[in-house]
Amino acid sequence: MYSDKEINNLIICPKMITKPPKKYLELKYGHLRNSFELSSETKKFYCYIRVCNDFQEDFSIGLIYQPNDAEKLTLVRYNGLHGEHTNPDKTKINTCHIHKASSKCIEENLKPEKYAYTVTNYATYLECLKIFCNDINIQDNINDYFKFHTQLSLL
């Protein structure tokens, strides 16, 4: 069981890249993908990047916490435009949004990251990735790993 404070601490704790992403997004099953691993002291994390190949405004970038002795937990997932999202309180979102794990959802046996909130600070996958890396407090120079100036189709 995680408190909201613990979840927040896991999201913002300083992290180092332990297994870097591939240089290029790989196409599999109709989507472009990449992933990398992170650590913070003894804690381990996994990040995935997914972009729909047909609709590149539809993407997901997620941070998963991987404890040694418990099930993995999706802490946050940054989504592009994919259609409608409905929160447990029935509020609807039709824009870019961030799913975030909450103690309330965990307590109620819902998908931990079921709650999401609207964001307006990114519209593309690369903008989102830059913000995501900043938000989850990656200490490495992310420009060494991601070509933020490059068009998606060239990645």
Place this chain on the structure above:
Amino acid sequence: MFKLDDLKEKFNNRIEFKEKRPGILQVYVPIYREDGDMYDIFIEKSQQNGLIKICDHGLNLMRLSYDYEIDTDKKEEVFHKILNQNQLIEDEGNIYIETDSENLYSAFMQYIQGVSKISSMQYFKKEVIRDMFYENLKDYIHETYEKYNVQDKYYPIEEKTEYEVDYLFDVKPYPVYVFAIKENIKAKNVAISCRQFLLENLNFKSVVVYENMESISKQDIKRVTSAVDKQFPSLQDFKDNSNPYFIKSIAA
């Protein structure tokens, strides 16, 4: 472009269609995933035969891949079984079904049913592994410990077949009785059997392998603990640590 009135009527107008790209409509229907996101469903005209194509442009497999990969033959088999049973087709990640306008509603519902099963494949992992626990343990024991004269289903008290041992290692100085446990009821039975063997003054060593010790109630773990010699909390732990244990205890 399409006659969608019938679909609207059947959904009591709680369905909308928005143009995603020219010739591609995204369907907004109040059917949501566990994370609150609406299912990704698109309607377009099939390039091959002019039928209506209900599809996802790869988004179901993209979502599945957040925490589950179809990366083994077994998973591929399950995936294709779901596709076949729901008459869905997969082409480079795009899961689709084709239909004429007369059958659009039934095809639409069939499509949702199929993709929701595919979206749930992450849960099959645990269930499949759980279902295969006894089988996996059996394979491992026979592959690894045949040298100990393994016998399946052994009844130490001939006239009392309700007291059963899953695997007998017929070794000196004492036989080893190995039990597999994945449920509370089995834990109770193992504890009762071992106590009965002790009452009968049988000489043996008893070993328990749990599918997942944490899933067994505390009361039942106490019962087992007081009745057996050695417990391995999981199959993986048994694989990692049983060999030195058997070498030591069988040689003793």
